[in-house]
Amino acid sequence: xxxxxxxxxxxxxxxxxxxxxxxxxxxxAFWQRMEAEGVMRGFIVVAILALLRDILWQFHQxxxxxxxxxxxxxxxxxxxxxxxxxxxxxxxxxSAVSIAAGILAGVFDVMGGDKWQSALFLVGGIxxxxxxxxxxxxxxxxxxxxxxxxxxxxxLPLAFVSLLYLGAEAYxxxxxxxxxxxxxxxxxxxxxxxGFIFVDILRKDLVGAVGYYEESVDSLYDLFTATGxxxxxxxxxxxxxxxxxxxxxxxxxxxxxxxxxxxxxxxxIAVRSLQGRFPPPYKLPDSLPRDEERVTSHVRHARFRLxxxxxxxxxxxxxxxxxxxxxxxxxxxxxxDEDWLRLRSLMVAPLxxxxxxxxxxxxxxxxxxxxxxxxxxRLKLLGSFGAISVSDAFTFLEAAERGxxxxxxxxxxxxxxxxxxxxxxxxxxxxxxVYTSPARGVCSDYYDxxxxxxxxxxxVFGDVAGKGVSAGLVMVMVRSILHLIVHSTKDAAxxxxxxNRGLSGKIDMDHFSTxxxxxxxxxxxxxxxxxxxxxxxxxxxxASDSLESVDIKSIPIGVERSxxxxxxxxxxxxxxxxxxxxxxxxxxxxxxxxxxxRKNLGNALLRVRELGAREIAESIKTxxxxxxxxxxxxxxxxxxxxxxxxx
Amino acid sequence: MELKIxxxxxxxxxxxxxxxxxxxxxxxxxxxxxMLEKKVERFIVNLEQVDYIDSSGIGxxxxxxxxxxxxxxxxxxxxxxxxxxxxxxxxKLMGYFPITPTIEDALAKLEE
Amino acid sequence: MKxxxxxxxxxxxxxxxxxxxxxxxxxxxxxxxxxxRQIRYFTLLIVQSAPPEIKExxxxxxxxxxxxxxxxxxxxxxxxxxxxxxxxxxSPEHAHLIVEDEGQGFKDLEKWNAFNRNRQSCLDxxxxxxxxxxVSFRSATSDDNDGGNALFAALEYWDGGFIFNQKRNSxxxxxxxxxxxxxx
Numbered sequence: 009x010x011x012x013x014x015x016x017x018x019x020x021x022x023x024x025x026x027x028x029x030x031x032x033x034x035x036x037a038f039w040q041r042m043e044a045e046g047v048m049r050g051f052i053v054v055a056i057l058a059l060l061r062d063i064l065w066q067f068h069q070x071x072x073x074x075x076x077x078x079x080x081x082x083x084x085x086x087x088x089x090x091x092x093x094x095x096x097x098x099x100x101x102x103s104a105v106s107i108a109a110g111i112l113a114g115v116f117d118v119m120g121g122d123k124w125q126s127a128l129f130l131v132g133g134i135x136x137x138x139x140x141x142x143x144x145x146x147x148x149x150x151x152x153x154x155x156x157x158x159x160x161x162x163x164l165p166l167a168f169v170s171l172l173y174l175g176a177e178a179y180x181x182x183x184x185x186x187x188x189x190x191x192x193x194x195x196x197x198x199x200x201x202x203g204f205i206f207v208d209i210l211r212k213d214l215v216g217a218v219g220y221y222e223e224s225v226d227s228l229y230d231l232f233t234a235t236g237x238x239x240x241x242x243x244x245x246x247x248x249x250x251x252x253x254x255x256x257x258x259x260x261x262x263x264x265x266x267x268x269x270x271x272x273x274x275x276x277i278a279v280r281s282l283q284g285r286f287p288p289p290y291k292l293p294d295s296l297p298r299d300e301e302r303v304t305s306h307v308r309h310a311r312f313r314l315x316x317x318x319x320x321x322x323x324x325x326x327x328x329x330x331x332x333x334x335x336x337x338x339x340x341x342x343x344x345d346e347d348w349l350r351l352r353s354l355m356v357a358p359l360x361x362x363x364x365x366x367x368x369x370x371x372x373x374x375x376x377x378x379x380x381x382x383x384x385x386r387l388k389l390l391g392s393f394g395a396i397s398v399s400d401a402f403t404f405l406e407a408a409e410r411g412x413x414x415x416x417x418x419x420x421x422x423x424x425x426x427x428x429x430x431x432x433x434x435x436x437x438x439x440x441x442v443y444t445s446p447a448r449g450v451c452s453d454y455y456d457x458x459x460x461x462x463x464x465x466x467x468v469f470g471d472v473a474g475k476g477v478s479a480g481l482v483m484v485m486v487r488s489i490l491h492l493i494v495h496s497t498k499d500a501a502x503x504x505x506x507x508n509r510g511l512s513g514k515i516d517m518d519h520f521s522t523x524x525x526x527x528x529x530x531x532x533x534x535x536x537x538x539x540x541x542x543x544x545x546x547x548x549x550x551a552s553d554s555l556e557s558v559d560i561k562s563i564p565i566g567v568e569r570s571x572x573x574x575x576x577x578x579x580x581x582x583x584x585x586x587x588x589x590x591x592x593x594x595x596x597x598x599x600x601x602x603x604x605x606r607k608n609l610g611n612a613l614l615r616v617r618e619l620g621a622r623e624i625a626e627s628i629k630t631x632x633x634x635x636x637x638x639x640x641x642x643x644x645x646x647x648x649x650x651x652x653x654x655x
Numbered sequence: 656m657e658l659k660i661x662x663x664x665x666x667x668x669x670x671x672x673x674x675x676x677x678x679x680x681x682x683x684x685x686x687x688x689x690m691l692e693k694k695v696e697r698f699i700v701n702l703e704q705v706d707y708i709d710s711s712g713i714g715x716x717x718x719x720x721x722x723x724x725x726x727x728x729x730x731x732x733x734x735x736x737x738x739x740x741x742x743x744x745x746x747k748l749m750g751y752f753p754i755t756p757t758i759e760d761a762l763a764k765l766e767e
Numbered sequence: 768m769k770x771x772x773x774x775x776x777x778x779x780x781x782x783x784x785x786x787x788x789x790x791x792x793x794x795x796x797x798x799x800x801x802x803x804r805q806i807r808y809f810t811l812l813i814v815q816s817a818p819p820e821i822k823e824x825x826x827x828x829x830x831x832x833x834x835x836x837x838x839x840x841x842x843x844x845x846x847x848x849x850x851x852x853x854x855x856x857x858s859p860e861h862a863h864l865i866v867e868d869e870g871q872g873f874k875d876l877e878k879w880n881a882f883n884r885n886r887q888s889c890l891d892x893x894x895x896x897x898x899x900x901x902v903s904f905r906s907a908t909s910d911d912n913d914g915g916n917a918l919f920a921a922l923e924y925w926d927g928g929f930i931f932n933q934k935r936n937s938x939x940x941x942x943x944x945x946x947x948x949x950x951x
Contacts (some may be wrong), residue, residue, distance in 0.1 A: 246756055271744065278749075293892055293893060293894055295894060295896065301767070306893065309749065309750035309893070310893065311750065311893070313891075409823075409824065410820065412824070413819045413820065413822070413824070414819070417819055447816075448818075448819075449818065449819040450815050450816070452815060473808055473811035473812050473815060474811065475811070475815075475822075475825070475828070479815075520805075520807075520808040520811065563802070563804070563805060564805070564808055566808075567804050567805055567808060568804055591812070595795060595797075597793075597795060600793075601792055601793030601794070603795070603796070642795065642816035642857070643815065643816050676807065676832075677806065677807075677832075677836060677912060678804075678807075680912070680914075681911065681912055684911075706824065706825060707825045707828075707829065708829070709829050709832060709833060709836075709914070709917070710833055710913070710914035710915070710916050710917035710920070711912055711913065711914045712914070713914050713916050713920075714903060714912075714913065714914025714915060714916060715914070717902045717903060717914070717916070721899055721902070724899075737824050737825075738823065738824045738825040738826045738829065741823070741826050742826070742829060742920060745919070745920035745923040745924055746916050746919050746920045746923075747890050747919070747923075748902070748916075750893060750895060751895050751898055751899075751902065
């Protein structure tokens, strides 16, 4: 470029136009991630071609060449916006004629001749406008996606703008300055405006849909926590202990007393209930202030090793003790001169159930009267009956706990049974086979095949990591979200991020799931695969008679709300076989402690590759069961076989 | 995990709902620190709706307990049950924490 | 049954490369990247194969999650390139795990044992004033989110032993589930 043309460029509108085109390309490229039907790609192509046209204009300011490149641009625009609305000869022909006419006119212009130009402009200009006006107008089926419907509404304004533009161009011949200042800039503006409106509608649609799905998930959660939670009983161990010491203190005429219980997990006996005034019969730390509240609190939390100290020894031996005159007994150390600290008399009886010491009951007197032998007998009697109540309380609590666990497991298994389809639907072009064996109390594997409008099918396969009912809940949520959004014509990766959003961080517990989604796009073997940390697919290729492993590295759903998932496409030819399987299959263990492994799974498949999908699933199950023998199954085992039919 | 604050006289009850684990326990610390800045003096931490706690959760309880003790303000932890109780027992901190069985007991203890 | 970690009346973390607890024969095995975000997920994958009666409403899960967290965070410094390997085996009577990381090993083991001894003596004296100095163990890799109390509970819980290998990057543990002291 010579200095004069640089100066001209700086003084004219071209530099601004170039920048606008450049900014539009970047903006459109950024927004392209928001939609899955390629509409935004059309905007990008148009903006790139406009940029090229304006660069070309800077080098070679021939009006003929400008018009010629506009024809190419218009043809491309018609094609780019027409494609998402359906294919057809009208679309291809219209766009091709205009692109060809544009290229031809450009070549003539560069060679210096201007014959045929007007005719070429006419031939090239009309078809793309016609395409924009008419292509797709008769297709009103609902299977067109959100983007397609939007596109149909912006089609007419686009055609009008293009027609006006072409008219102005033919009238002005593009060397006129007003054409560049006014018309070209207005054209850029309208493309940008249409693009922005499109993005705005998309965004509103996305936000609305996600909000709706999240609400649905929340309501499901409420429903299940309300119906699934275990009924709380009013029973409490503490009430039993408080009742026991209350009676013991009253019936022995004591000033106060304590119940101590052995700890379930430690060699320790600890105070569990305190009533009245109980001067501690053990040495208090010197550092502890002799303040009644502090000492009482100390007693309330006192713990002793079995076999150590007064209480420790009595608990170890299961023996009882009467100390009538505590003030002069070496077994009871003095703790201070305060009235409430001076122990007059002490009695201790063991709580014994079936030869096991489960605790002690101890009562104390402060005043002048010591305990008598009769008081002592009374306490021992209360102790032996009290022990039965306390032991029953433990039995009851344990049974309740065990019952909770069993009940939870049963609810979870019931949910799993409901969520997994009883019978797989027909999937045109493919042959399906499945087997699933649940392990007791696990409830992790989940699969589904969801028919989608337009002849597509979504295959779902997941392994939930959760506990009891909450694992079942995760399955219900995943299933509900997928069934809600599967018809939205979003791609598999978008579906996966929506499921993840619905599951992550909203609810008051952690729950996770691996998930594989496979979209079978009709019968031609085309598939779209997205994975959230599930086991890689095992793929048998008939053409090469060999196995492949297909995987996308990622993290499970439920870990992080903002996780982005990416998809990849797969093509199955006739006779190709795809295996989806859970951890439980390849981690099944035999009696020698060896795991089944993916290699064995692949070999098992190779041996039966000629059979139908259902028979393949059956024979792999048999092989797996033979391998495992009598070993305990520790995880659900599920295998889904997809075999491509010949077409 | 959800944290909700309600008031009973001068006492602030923090209801913890959900699992106190390594990903969220810091939030209880932050909340208590904020309340201390706002001159709250009496706290009850209600763990009735907590069925899971790990060392980070215990750590958060230790932190708020020692901070409140140092400032000579008052705290009671209440409704400890199930595995939360077992974890605190394993850590042998049942005597270290100011614990009551119910909210009513906690309120009474704060009034002492 | 004697607790393997009991030394002169106090529980200690021990190092014993030749402990039978390191025998991996017949154990299930899983490997994970050291992704801090996924610690509870990995734990669930392991604990879901335990029989329901030993899960004790989340206690087993919590104890396993602490050991995996230590391996991910303090062992592998949350470096996702490094793996955590877990061998595990459950029955209604026991839980046996080996958790191994690719880190430098637990360097502060002796320091921890000394700390725990002081803590234990405060507990024995029921001296809760001094105990507040010993409620949380800090190492070079600790941060505000570490409770610093996981191993105290671990030693109590894993009553059949909690033992490191010579390199101290692998820890084997055993929990027995005997008939309960109380109840039927």
